[in-house]
Amino acid sequence: MSALLYLVPIALTLGLIGLGAFLWSMKNGQYDDLDGAAHRILLDDDDEEEEEEGN
Amino acid sequence: MEAETVPNSKANCCSEEIACKHCGEPTRSTDFCCTGCEAAHSAAHAAEAVTSFASSAHRQENGDYRLELAVEGIHCAACIRLIENAVADNDDVTHVRVNMTTERVSYSWQGAVERGDRIAAQVRKLGYKLYALQDASGEAGSEQEKILIKAIAVAGFAAGNLMLISVGLWTTTSETMGFATRDFFHWIAALIALPTVVYSGRPFFNSALSVLREGHTNMDVPISLAVILASVMSVSEVMRSGEHVYFDSAVMLLFFLLIGRYLDARAKGKARESASTLLSKLAGTAAVLEDGHLTRVPIKKIKGGMTVVVAAGESIPADGTIIKGESDVDLSLISGETMPLHTYVGSEVFAGTLNLTAPLEIMVTKASENSLLSEIVRMMEVAEQGAAKYVRLADRAASLYTPVVHVLGALTFVGWWSVGAEWQVALLHAVTVLIITCPCALGLAVPVVQVLASGKLLKEGVLLKSGDALERLSMIDTVVFDKTGTLTVGKPVLLPGSYDEADIQLAASLASQSIHPLSKALGAAYEGPLLPLHGQEVPGKGLEAKYNGKRVRVGSRLWCGVQGVSEPTTDALELWLSVDEVPKAHFTFSDQLRSDARRVLDALQSAGVTAHLLSGDRLSVAKKIADEVGILTVKADVTPTEKCAYLKALKNAGHKVLMVGDGLNDAPALAAADASMSPSSAIDITQNTADIVFQGDKLAPVFETLLTARHSTRLVRQNFALAILYNVVAVPLAVLGYVTPMIAAAAMSGSSLVVILNAFRLRRKRGNI
Numbered sequence: 001m002s003a004l005l006y007l008v009p010i011a012l013t014l015g016l017i018g019l020g021a022f023l024w025s026m027k028n029g030q031y032d033d034l035d036g037a038a039h040r041i042l043l044d045d046d047d048e049e050e051e052e053e054g055n
Numbered sequence: 056m057e058a059e060t061v062p063n064s065k066a067n068c069c070s071e072e073i074a075c076k077h078c079g080e081p082t083r084s085t086d087f088c089c090t091g092c093e094a095a096h097s098a099a100h101a102a103e104a105v106t107s108f109a110s111s112a113h114r115q116e117n118g119d120y121r122l123e124l125a126v127e128g129i130h131c132a133a134c135i136r137l138i139e140n141a142v143a144d145n146d147d148v149t150h151v152r153v154n155m156t157t158e159r160v161s162y163s164w165q166g167a168v169e170r171g172d173r174i175a176a177q178v179r180k181l182g183y184k185l186y187a188l189q190d191a192s193g194e195a196g197s198e199q200e201k202i203l204i205k206a207i208a209v210a211g212f213a214a215g216n217l218m219l220i221s222v223g224l225w226t227t228t229s230e231t232m233g234f235a236t237r238d239f240f241h242w243i244a245a246l247i248a249l250p251t252v253v254y255s256g257r258p259f260f261n262s263a264l265s266v267l268r269e270g271h272t273n274m275d276v277p278i279s280l281a282v283i284l285a286s287v288m289s290v291s292e293v294m295r296s297g298e299h300v301y302f303d304s305a306v307m308l309l310f311f312l313l314i315g316r317y318l319d320a321r322a323k324g325k326a327r328e329s330a331s332t333l334l335s336k337l338a339g340t341a342a343v344l345e346d347g348h349l350t351r352v353p354i355k356k357i358k359g360g361m362t363v364v365v366a367a368g369e370s371i372p373a374d375g376t377i378i379k380g381e382s383d384v385d386l387s388l389i390s391g392e393t394m395p396l397h398t399y400v401g402s403e404v405f406a407g408t409l410n411l412t413a414p415l416e417i418m419v420t421k422a423s424e425n426s427l428l429s430e431i432v433r434m435m436e437v438a439e440q441g442a443a444k445y446v447r448l449a450d451r452a453a454s455l456y457t458p459v460v461h462v463l464g465a466l467t468f469v470g471w472w473s474v475g476a477e478w479q480v481a482l483l484h485a486v487t488v489l490i491i492t493c494p495c496a497l498g499l500a501v502p503v504v505q506v507l508a509s510g511k512l513l514k515e516g517v518l519l520k521s522g523d524a525l526e527r528l529s530m531i532d533t534v535v536f537d538k539t540g541t542l543t544v545g546k547p548v549l550l551p552g553s554y555d556e557a558d559i560q561l562a563a564s565l566a567s568q569s570i571h572p573l574s575k576a577l578g579a580a581y582e583g584p585l586l587p588l589h590g591q592e593v594p595g596k597g598l599e600a601k602y603n604g605k606r607v608r609v610g611s612r613l614w615c616g617v618q619g620v621s622e623p624t625t626d627a628l629e630l631w632l633s634v635d636e637v638p639k640a641h642f643t644f645s646d647q648l649r650s651d652a653r654r655v656l657d658a659l660q661s662a663g664v665t666a667h668l669l670s671g672d673r674l675s676v677a678k679k680i681a682d683e684v685g686i687l688t689v690k691a692d693v694t695p696t697e698k699c700a701y702l703k704a705l706k707n708a709g710h711k712v713l714m715v716g717d718g719l720n721d722a723p724a725l726a727a728a729d730a731s732m733s734p735s736s737a738i739d740i741t742q743n744t745a746d747i748v749f750q751g752d753k754l755a756p757v758f759e760t761l762l763t764a765r766h767s768t769r770l771v772r773q774n775f776a777l778a779i780l781y782n783v784v785a786v787p788l789a790v791l792g793y794v795t796p797m798i799a800a801a802a803m804s805g806s807s808l809v810v811i812l813n814a815f816r817l818r819r820k821r822g823n824i
Contacts, residue, residue, distance in 0.1 A: 004236065008243055012216060019212040023205060036155035039132035 112171050119149050121163040122171045127184040129158050134183070141177050148174065160185075200324060203317040206255040210310040213251035214303070218800075220244050221303040225797040234296065241293045241300050248302035252286050255309045258316060274453040274498060277460050281489040282308060288486050291479075299483070304490050304799045311495050311807045318502035322509055322519075341365075341372035344416065361419045365410045367592075368570055371417065373406045379416035381594040383571060385409035394628060395571060397595035407719055411571050412594045447523050448768075449501045452775055460492045467790045480792075488789040490799055492782055496806040500774030503814040508767040511817065516750035517760050518735075524746035528730040528761060529768035530711045534659060535702065535728070537716035538670035538677055542652050542684060544752055545717065545736060547572055547628050547644035549580035554632075554640035556583075562632040562640065565590045565598045565609045573630050574598065574609070576644050597630070608633045648683060655754040656684045662761065664713075667705075669698055671720050699723040715757055717741055732757060767817055774810045781806040 025031070112122040129135065135153045142151040142162050147170060151162040160178065164170050175185055220240050229237045256279065263275040282305045289300040343352045344362040357363065357373045365371050367382065383395040386408050395411055398404060404417060464485045471481035509519045519525065536542050554562075563581030566574035568590045588607070590600040597610015608615050608631075615631035617638050628644040649655075656666055667688040670677040677691035690701060702724045705712050714721065714728035717737035725731035725744045733745035742748050749756035785802050788794050794802075 004239070008220075011219060012243075012247070015212050015216050019208055022208050026201070026204060026208075033154040033156045036135060036153065039135060039155060042132040043136050 112168055115163060119163040119165050120168055120171060121150075121161065122175075123159055123161040124175065125186040126153070126158055126160050126178070127186070128182065129153065129155055137181055138178055138183065141181055142174055145170075145174060145177075197324065200317065200320050203258060203313060203320055206258060207310065207313045207317060209251055210255040210306060210313055213247050213255075214306045214310045216247050217244055217303040217306055220247075221796070221800065229298065238293070238296055244300060244302045245290060245293050248306050249286060249290070251306050252282060252309065255306075255313060256282055259309075259312070272454075272457050273450070274457070277457050277489065277492070278308070278312060278498070280461075281305075281486075281492075284486045285490050288483060299796050301486070301490060301796050301799065304796060304803060307800060307803055308490070308495055311803070312498045315499040315502045318506045322502065322505050357419055359419055359421055363417045363419055365415045365417060367410055367413055370409050371404050371406055371415075373417075373419045374421045375404060375417040375419040377402050377404060377415055378418045380414055382413040382415050383411040383594055385411050385572070399595070412569065412592045447501075448526055448771060448775075449497065452497060456497065460489065463492065463786065463790070464489045470790070471792070484789070484792045487792075487794045487799065488786060491785045491789040491794055491802060495803050496774060496778035496781065496810040499807055499810050500778060500814075501771055503811050504767045504770045504774065504817060507814055507817045508763050512760060512763055515756060515759060516735075517756050518748045518750075519746070520748065521746050524730060525764040525767055526771075527711075527746070528713060528764035531713040531730055531761070532663065533665050533667065533705055533710040534713040534715060534757075535667045535669050535705070535724070536686070537714075537718060537721045538668060538672055538680055539646060540717035540736060541715050541721075541734065542668070542680060542754070543646040543648050545646065547576045548647045549576055550643045550645055552641060552643055554642065558632055558640035559642075560584075560586065561602065561607060561634075562609050562630070562642065564588050565600050565607060566630070568592075569598055573628060573644055577609070577630060577642060605635050608636075648680065649752060649754040652684045652754050655758045656686060658758050659761070660685070662758070664761070669693060669701060669716075669724070671695075671698075671718070695720040695723050699727050702727040713761075716745075732760065763817075770814055770817055774813055777809055777813065778806060781809075 112120040115121050126138065129138075135155060138153050138160055139151050142148055142160070145164065147165045149163050149165060151160070153160045162174060164174065179185055220243060223232075224237065224240055259275045259279045259282070262273070263279040266273045267276065285301040285305040285308075289302050289305070292298070292300050341352055341357060342349045342364045343357065344364050349364060352361075362378065363372055363375065371384070377398055377400050379400065381397075381399045384398050384404055385395045386405070398415070403420075404410075404415075467488045468481045468485035471484050472478060476484075505525065508525055512519060539545050559577075559581050560583060563578050564586040565588050567578035567585060568588070569575070569592055586602065588600040588602055590598045592598055593610070593614075595611075596614040597608055599606065599608050599610075601607070610631065612629065612631055615633035615638050616636040617631055617633075628646075630642045630644070631638055632640040632642070659666055665688070666684075666686045668677055668681045668686045668690070670680075670689075670691045671693055672691060674689070674691035677689050681687075681689045693701065698721060702712055702714060706727070706729070711729045714725050714731045715733065716722075716725055716731075717734050719741060721733070722741050722744045725733065725741065730747070731745045732747040732749060733741050735742065735748050735750045737745070737748075747760060749760065781802065785794070785798075788798070
């Protein structure tokens with residue numbers, strides 16, 4: 001049973017990492033424009049980097 | 056509500072209490088007391104926005120200005136690129152981004168605020184329409200969605216981990232795993248669950264608190280109570296090394312209910328978004344002639360006595376009398392008449408009608424807020440207030456459910472206590488009753504069905520504008536159709552007749568230069584190459600041009616030199632073509648029925664719905680259409696007021712009525728009906744009033760939406776029945792104290808899954824027509 005003493009914290013930490021990643025991606029606006037990304041990939045524009053700035 | 060009292064917006068936005076932003080009336084939970092106020096407010100707002108988008112720009116920390124605008128017409132990658140490149144080409148633009156999902160563009164720039172308008176103008180030049188975003192109400196909605204998503208994420212994480220622990224607890228006994236291990240598990244569970252309950256439970260706690268303060272109760276009250284009691288009781292169990300903890304149930308309850316809550320918020324947000332998109336297109340400016348020069352003035356600010364100049368193709372902003380010019384005016388929005396009215400100096404014209412052929416100068420007799428248009432809007436508001444009292448199925452269920460559950464809980468406690476159990480044990484059983492009866496399935500029943508139904512309808516081009524529209528639609532037994540633009544396409548179509556190719560080429564070449572409905576129909580009927588003609592429009596008569604040295608005319612019978620009867624003998628709409636005053640060809644037109652009108656009407660009939668036809672047109676015309684589609688009850692020659700009264704009479708006779716209409720004259724009737732639909736070709740204010748807007752030139756969406764509405768309401772009822780059935784089985788067990796945490800958790804997720812799966816049946820069934 002002593003295995004639990006580190007297995008449970010490991011399980012919780014992994015879960016927390018997943019939760020953190022999700023909350024981060026949401027805050028970062030990854031889900032704001034769900035259709036645009038699929039179309040944007042078709043553009044090969046050199047100015048793209050410049051436009052992305054400040055987002 | 057008085058339209059005059061447009062308060063300045065600054066005074067309103069900062070007040071703590073919720074007051075209608077337009078008229079200042081106290082209102083509950085929304086920014087406006089009624090849709091009329093909302094429309095008027097946004098109209099004033101939009102009118103300002105036309106002159107300057109930049110006024111709504113925000114100053115950012117680094118000194119740049121940032122502006123977000125709604126864009127209409129983004130379809131593909133090329134659109135994104137066009138807009139972004141056009142904006143980014145300005146040296147002072149620091150950031151630009153097009154969001155395709157929300158159809159918005161946001162950009163920031165350095166320097167003066169006014170630059171923002173110049174940039175917006177560049178986007179407009181590309182052919183995209185820009186609209187200023189409405190107030191923050193939409194943002195508040197998405198903010199709420201974000202809070203819910205975060206709460207779901209946290210609750211999901213906690214529910215998963217708690218399950219991990221709970222399965223360990225359930226599959227073994229404390230004797231085999233040892234008391235220390237069990238307590239360790241319990242403490243870990245408490246550690247995960249308590250912060251989660253505090254964080255993810257807030258949406259429910261807040262809502263429960265606010266209704267309790269008002270002295271009401273809703274579904275959130277038993278939810279909050281169950282979650283809090285379960286947590287508190289479990290904590291006390293953990294502290295005294297008890298056997299049963301209900302952390303998993305409490306968290307899972309939150310998880311499932313949050314999903315339901317989120318779906319609900321999404322559906323509402325979608326409805327609000329489509330409504331606000333429609334709203335932002337309302338109103339605009341008018342050209343006012345003052346001291347010899349023109350200025351553009353917001354329509355709201357037009358006063359009696361002003362002189363307004365209306366170009367051909369513009370709509371007339373206010374009621375008035377023509378003082379200069381001669382033209383044809385399309386009254387169809389007000390009266391439903393297909394044919395334009397010939398107007399000249401001295402004629403009276405009404406706000407909202409369309410000036411077709413030549414510029415007019417109009418002396419305004421009434422300010423726009425007193426115009427016929429506003430009169431109709433006011434009637435609409437009155438009708439809407441009557442209709443706003445509908446109570447949703449779920450809320451009705453909750454109002455029955457809550458007291459029953461609480462009484463059951465209390466009885467369980469009293470019962471166990473009176474048979475001599477310890478008060479902790481009695482409380483434990485009472486709380487289990489609360490947990491097990493918690494309306495998980497009820498909370499999911501409506502939102503899941505609603506989201507699936509509106510998603511399905513959206514794919515068919517039907518837009519739901521209010522959340523309870525489907526519920527109300529499912530109850531209707533009578534449908535009232537408007538004629539022009541609803542049963543018919545609303546545009547005249549050229550009928551086959553005795554004319555040759557050369558005639559129609561000549562006539563169409565001339566006609567394509569006009570926006571008169573018959574000319575447009577003639578132009579559309581001919582697909583070949585057009586002749587280069589320079590036509591002149593003669594208001595009330597037709598078009599004239601020189602071609603090969605001859606005078607070619609397309610227009611009315613007399614003007615084209617037709618002798619004999621001066622007026623057409625039939626109801627047919629007609630145009631003549633003449634060369635040097637000699638009639639050459641005769642074109643007749645008629646407004647076509649929507650291609651599937653007959654079939655839809657038959658299908659409605661077999662679905663047990665009676666159809667009525669209500670038209671502002673002449674009886675003979677209305678009757679003919681009614682016969683063609685098989686409608687028995689016809690009422691013609693009705694004014695907007697009579698339409699509204701007709702609807703009310705039907706309702707008073709005990710019918711549940713669906714109104715389908717597209718004209719401004721239908722708007723009050725739409726508002727008065729139990730449910731309302733309008734085609735997307737309808738004018739904005741009508742679309743705005745209707746619960747449901749459908750696209751395309753078929754009538755089938757009306758029937759299909761009705762089928763979906765009935766089906767989804769049936770599913771909601773089934774879901775309620777399932778939830779109640781589950782309670783009937785589970786509650787006695789809980790009252791008698793047989794429910795362990797495992798049974799509670801299994802029952803809860805089981806019932807939720809069943810409800811969700813049942814809702815998905817909506818996808819399988821297809822409407823057949």
